[in-house]
Amino acid sequence: MNVSEAVLRELVDLGVEVCFGNPGTSEMHLVASFDRVGGMRPILGLFEGVCTGAADGYARMAGKPAATLLHLGPGLGNGFANLHNAKRASSRMINLVGDHATYHRKYDAPLQSDIHAIAKPVSDWIGDPVSADDALAKTRQAFDIAMRPNGGLSTLIVPADIAWSEMTGIPQHHTAKAKRANSVDLKLVREAAAALRSGEPAALLIGGHAGLERPLALAAAIAEKTGARLFADTFVPRLARGRGRARPDRVPYLGEMAVMMMQGFRHAVMVGTKAPVAFFAYPNKPSTFLSPACKTYQPWDNDNDVIDVLTALAEEVGATVAPIPAAGALPDVPTSGKLNVESFGNAFAALLPEGAIVSDEAVTSGTWAQIASQSAAPHDWLALMGGAIGDGIPMAVGAAVACPGRPVINLQADGSAMYTIQGLWTAARENLHVVTVLFNNKSYGILNMELDRVGATAQSERSRSLLSLDKPVIDFTAMGRAMGASAVRVDDAGAFAMAFKRALAEPGPHLIEAMMV
Numbered sequence: 001m002n003v004s005e006a007v008l009r010e011l012v013d014l015g016v017e018v019c020f021g022n023p024g025t026s027e028m029h030l031v032a033s034f035d036r037v038g039g040m041r042p043i044l045g046l047f048e049g050v051c052t053g054a055a056d057g058y059a060r061m062a063g064k065p066a067a068t069l070l071h072l073g074p075g076l077g078n079g080f081a082n083l084h085n086a087k088r089a090s091s092r093m094i095n096l097v098g099d100h101a102t103y104h105r106k107y108d109a110p111l112q113s114d115i116h117a118i119a120k121p122v123s124d125w126i127g128d129p130v131s132a133d134d135a136l137a138k139t140r141q142a143f144d145i146a147m148r149p150n151g152g153l154s155t156l157i158v159p160a161d162i163a164w165s166e167m168t169g170i171p172q173h174h175t176a177k178a179k180r181a182n183s184v185d186l187k188l189v190r191e192a193a194a195a196l197r198s199g200e201p202a203a204l205l206i207g208g209h210a211g212l213e214r215p216l217a218l219a220a221a222i223a224e225k226t227g228a229r230l231f232a233d234t235f236v237p238r239l240a241r242g243r244g245r246a247r248p249d250r251v252p253y254l255g256e257m258a259v260m261m262m263q264g265f266r267h268a269v270m271v272g273t274k275a276p277v278a279f280f281a282y283p284n285k286p287s288t289f290l291s292p293a294c295k296t297y298q299p300w301d302n303d304n305d306v307i308d309v310l311t312a313l314a315e316e317v318g319a320t321v322a323p324i325p326a327a328g329a330l331p332d333v334p335t336s337g338k339l340n341v342e343s344f345g346n347a348f349a350a351l352l353p354e355g356a357i358v359s360d361e362a363v364t365s366g367t368w369a370q371i372a373s374q375s376a377a378p379h380d381w382l383a384l385m386g387g388a389i390g391d392g393i394p395m396a397v398g399a400a401v402a403c404p405g406r407p408v409i410n411l412q413a414d415g416s417a418m419y420t421i422q423g424l425w426t427a428a429r430e431n432l433h434v435v436t437v438l439f440n441n442k443s444y445g446i447l448n449m450e451l452d453r454v455g456a457t458a459q460s461e462r463s464r465s466l467l468s469l470d471k472p473v474i475d476f477t478a479m480g481r482a483m484g485a486s487a488v489r490v491d492d493a494g495a496f497a498m499a500f501k502r503a504l505a506e507p508g509p510h511l512i513e514a515m516m517v
Contacts, residue, residue, distance in 0.1 A: 206232055
């Protein structure tokens with residue numbers, strides 16, 4: 001067998017089952033190897049950002065890596081934004097990046113580029129094999145990095161001549177071994193526990209992998225026992241939500257609100273995250289939210305398992321996980337009226353099915369949906385982690401591949417949809433049950449808000465035109481149909497509720513273009 005086949009077999013042996021790819025000439029031997037290697041599902045994305053975003057969504061739900069297959073430096077560059085989001089999400093991913101043959105690199109062909117430089121900001125490890133045996137060894141290294149306790153992004157460069165070369169022997173069979181987390185530092189745990197029990201105002205902040213159901217329940221029990229206030233990061237990679245689950249306060253996106261909420265604490269304990277900071281700098285506004293008088297504690301580092309840390313902290317304070325009572329009645333399903341942020345949020349919360357996965361890139365239009373659905377049926381909420389828009393549609397695709405028995409709902413803003421709209425085609429090709437609710441307010445709503453918050457004022461339509469999407473108006477319903485999805489446009493709350501119920505009941509991909517007022 002050649003090295004391409006051996007690499008894929010190695011990944012399958014280690015437990016990698018899916019590859020989201022957009023290959024080119026340098027990757028053809030890897031492409032051909034899918035015919036000879038069973039156990040790995042190749043899925044085509046029509047843009048590399050779809051592949052990397054889908055691998056991110058897959059990893060968040062599957063808890064293990066997918067592979068991506070990208071074409072040289074430009075292909076890796078096209079996928080960069082969603083690799084940035086995946087790195088901020090602490091996702092698990094193995095990026096296979098084809099390269100020119102080693103002997104061809106010196107000729108500076110048109111597609112020659114510095115793959116290492118492109119990969120460095122979005123990689124925890126980069127491998128560039130020099131031989132067949134080295135390629136297999138680095139494949140195992142790539143998997144080990146991805147399976148660290150809090151995830152990891154690996155970039156494995158595969159030069160064409162190594163890919164097509166023959167193995168000199170029969171590769172050994174390897175199976176995945178659980179990556180052991182570092183032992184918890186009990187001294188740090190005791191210091192954090194003492195702070196939480198001090199009687200002074202204290203906050204427990206969680207993020208990263210601590211948003212999953214078990215660690216979240218532990219964090220809630222610790223907060224309940226000590227009287228600390230439980231917070232989650234503004235955006236959490238995967239947050240267990242809904243009836244019977246803990247309801248941490250969310251650190252507000254708006255810095256003014258976050259400062260007001262967090263200035264009174266004297267102690268702050270962080271698990272799976274760090275002290276919160278503003279997304280951007282604003283004139284005459286602070287970059288950090290906690291008071292300078294607040295002492296911070298971090299009994300966790302990236303080589304710890306958040307469950308181990310929270311378990312140790314719970315034992316130290318004497319906390320036990322207990323059932324969480326229901327938080328209140330759900331809103332009624334609207335039958336008429338204008339479709340706006342509030343009426344949509346009420347319909348969404350009332351109709352959200354148990355076990356749903358929500359991929360949230362709604363930006364401004366999904367604000368009330370997140371608030372109203374806290375008491376909805378149990379579900380998982382996937383957030384845009386790195387702020388690089390264009391992750392919502394691909395993330396939903398990856399989540400649906402990882403969890404084929406669960407409905408996936410993508411709350412999608414119109415502006416960011418245009419970055420990776422091709423993901424709808426992949427959902428149709430793979431017959432994935434993904435319901436995309438696309439909010440059409442004909443603008444980059446978040447940027448209109450930010451224009452005022454940074455103190456810049458647009459004086460004319462000339463500058464405002466950079467934030468508007470209405471000349472011409474984009475027909476997302478037609479675009480959804482062109483991509484193979486069942487698509488409908490709605491402009492009132494009753495029509496949305498009916499369309500949403502129908503889309504949840506029928507298999508395959510659906511797009512609901514919600515015309516917002």
